[in-house]
Amino acid sequence: MAAAWRRSSRYQEAPTLRSPGPPWDNVNSSDGVTLDDVWKVMSGIVTNIQELKEEVRNNGRAIREMEEKLDGVLSVRKKHASCSGVKVPGGLSAAVRQVHRQLGEDLQWKVGPNDCFRSKHNEQVTKSVTEAIKDSGDAWGPDSLLRKACNRYFENLKSQKKLDLEGTTDVSKRKKTLTSRRDRLFKKRVKVGREILSQDDFDHLLNADPNFMSDEESDEDDKGVFIVKPPRWREKRLTAIVQQCQQVLDENRRTGVMPCTSRPRKHEGFSAREAPAAQEKQKYVEKV
Numbered sequence: 001m002a003a004a005w006r007r008s009s010r011y012q013e014a015p016t017l018r019s020p021g022p023p024w025d026n027v028n029s030s031d032g033v034t035l036d037d038v039w040k041v042m043s044g045i046v047t048n049i050q051e052l053k054e055e056v057r058n059n060g061r062a063i064r065e066m067e068e069k070l071d072g073v074l075s076v077r078k079k080h081a082s083c084s085g086v087k088v089p090g091g092l093s094a095a096v097r098q099v100h101r102q103l104g105e106d107l108q109w110k111v112g113p114n115d116c117f118r119s120k121h122n123e124q125v126t127k128s129v130t131e132a133i134k135d136s137g138d139a140w141g142p143d144s145l146l147r148k149a150c151n152r153y154f155e156n157l158k159s160q161k162k163l164d165l166e167g168t169t170d171v172s173k174r175k176k177t178l179t180s181r182r183d184r185l186f187k188k189r190v191k192v193g194r195e196i197l198s199q200d201d202f203d204h205l206l207n208a209d210p211n212f213m214s215d216e217e218s219d220e221d222d223k224g225v226f227i228v229k230p231p232r233w234r235e236k237r238l239t240a241i242v243q244q245c246q247q248v249l250d251e252n253r254r255t256g257v258m259p260c261t262s263r264p265r266k267h268e269g270f271s272a273r274e275a276p277a278a279q280e281k282q283k284y285v286e287k288v
Contacts, residue, residue, distance in 0.1 A: 088149045092140045096149045099132045111158040117151050126150045178215050186210040188259040189245035205241050208284050215271045226263045232270040235286045
C-alpha cells in the first residue's frame with residue numbers, strides 16, 4: 001500500500017510560483033493589443049504632459065508681464081492722484097496767464113465750442129507754457145501740477161468765450177428782430193398812407209425808409225404787447241405823418257381789417273439808435 005501511495009504521488013507536482021512582472025507581460029497578441037501599442041499611448045501621454053508644462057510656463061510669463069503693466073498703471077494713477085487734490089497756487093495761475101499772453105497769436109489756446117484741451121494745437125500751446133515756466137527757474141512742482149494749472153486757465157478762457165458768443169448771439173438776434181419789425185411797420189404805413197395822405201405827404205413818407213420807424217419790443221411782462229420806442233431824432237413832419245397812418249392801423253386791428261397792427265402798442269421812452277448818416281436822409285433828421 002505504501003508502494004501504491006508512492007506511485008500516485010509521483011504524478012502530483014507542486015504549483016510553480018512566479019514573481020509578478022509588468023502588466024504588459026500578460027499582453028497576448030491574440031487580444032489585438034501589442035506592446036508597441038502601449039508604448040505609443042505612453043509616448044502620447046508624455047508629449048501632452050510636456051505641452052502642458054510649456055503652456056503653464058508661457059501663462060506664467062504672461063501673468064508676470066500683466067503684473068508689470070498693472071504696476072505701471074497703478075504707479076501713474078498714484079502719481080496723478082497725488083496732484084489731483086493739490087490746490088493750484090495763485091502764483092502759478094498768474095504765471096500761466098502771463099506766459100500764455102506772451103506766446104503770440106499763433107500759440108494761443110483755441111477755446112471755441114468744439115475745441116478741447118487735448119487737441120493737437122492746444123497740446124503744443126500747453127507744452128510751450130509749461131516749458132517757459134520751467135525755464136523761469138521757479139519750482140512749482142511736478143509736470144502734472146503745471147498741466148492742471150494750464151487746464152484750469154484753458155477752461156476759464158473757454159467759459160468766457162461761451163458767454164461772449166451767447167451775448168453776441170442775443171444782441172444779433174434782437175437787432176434782426178427789431179429791423180424786421182420796422183420794415184413791416186413801414187410797409188403797412190405806406191399802404192394805408194396811399195389811401196389817406198395827400199400826395200405831398202405820401203411822397204415824403206415814401207422817400208423815407210424803415211430806419212425812421214419806431215422800435216417795437218416785446219413787453220417782458222406781457223408778450224402780447226409791443227413797447228414802442230420812436231427815434232428821438234425823427235423830424236416832426238414825418239412823425240406826424242406816421243402817427244396819422246398808425247391811427248388807421250390801430251383802428252383796423254379793432255375792426256379786423258387789413259393791414260393792421262399785429263399787437264396792442266404802448267409808448268415807453270425813445271429808441272437808442274443813432275440817426276442815419278446818409279446825406280439824402282438828413283431832411284428827416286431833427287437836430288437834438
